[in-house]
Amino acid sequence: INAQVPKQASKDFDKARENSFEKYQNGYHTSYKSKKDLIQGFYANYERLIIGKKVVHIQSIGEVKTSQQLPRNKKPSNPRVTFDGRHWWISVGFQEDFELQELTNESIGVDVGLKELFVASNGMKERNINKDAKVKKLLKRKKSAQRDMSRRFKKGVKFQSAGYEKAKTEHLRLSRKITNIRNNHIHQATAKLVKTKPMRIVVEDLPISNLLKNKKLSKAFSFQKLNFFLQCLSYKCEKYGIEYVKADKWFASSKICSCCGVKYDHSVQPEGQWSLKIREWRCASCNSHHDRDVNAAINLSRWVK
Secondary structure, eight states, X not given: OOTHHHHHHHHHHHHHHHHHHHHHXXXXXOOOOOSTTOOEEEEOOGGGOEEETTEEEETTTEEEEOSSOOOSSSOOEEEEEEEOSSOEEEEEEOOOOOOOOXXXXXXXXXXXXXXXEXXXXXXXXXXXXXXXXXHHHHHHHHXXXXXXXXXXXXXXXXSOOHHHHHHHHHHHHHHHHHHHHHHHHHHHHHHHHHTTOOSEEEEXXXXXXXXTTOTXXXXXXXXXXXXXXHHHHHHHHHHHTOEEEEEOTTOOTTTBOTTTXXXXXXXXXXXXXXXXXXXXXXXXXXXXXXXXXXXXXXXXXXXXX
């Protein structure tokens, strides 16, 4: 093993500790990585990384073929090699010059959820990819492979059977395929949103860790990858020079009428007590009919501190 690998691992650990203390001071709890599902990977020394024609020379390993051509006329930074259980990947950073785009005066509110990935105040909507027949079929096959793994697993045995390893490989392949479909959908959706070039984008400050504690909806929230969606939207806004704003988590964007500003009152509303089941409602004050998500997006677009 190259001397730079453990050295960089120590630096990464030190940086993670600093970040955890900073988060703790701001009221967040430290989250620890799972030892079971730990990503296998290591740092590759960028000074000794030589990029050739569809080949990369990594220190202490030698030449490795790549499926795509990496830029050869740019200086690489922070190269990382990872293994996802089936394929080896190398991720390398390159500095790029990007011209700031001319933005409009529009402020867009974005309401994320389970029914749709997001609903924007400008009328844009993006479907929930997990409802597609292709993803449902892949999830079914993944579940079958998982059951096959469980059935073939032998406790107390050092080496598992060939049938178990085959089921494990199939499970990893399907997991990776589903993850790639979801990630690709989120990247396309966020790119489409920022390319409208608004002045600012306002999202709700969602307590995602709390949403995942909901026993009935935790799986649906996990599949939707809302945290990843917000991360992608954040860095793409920064890239385009768009102001990325998080509205206060106590801001009742869904319950406030976007026409007259009166808040939903269950004592006078025919819909009764406010809940997730209410998808549409009519304002008791101005008689305006609202779609829950569209109304929330419009209110978010007008949000000010």
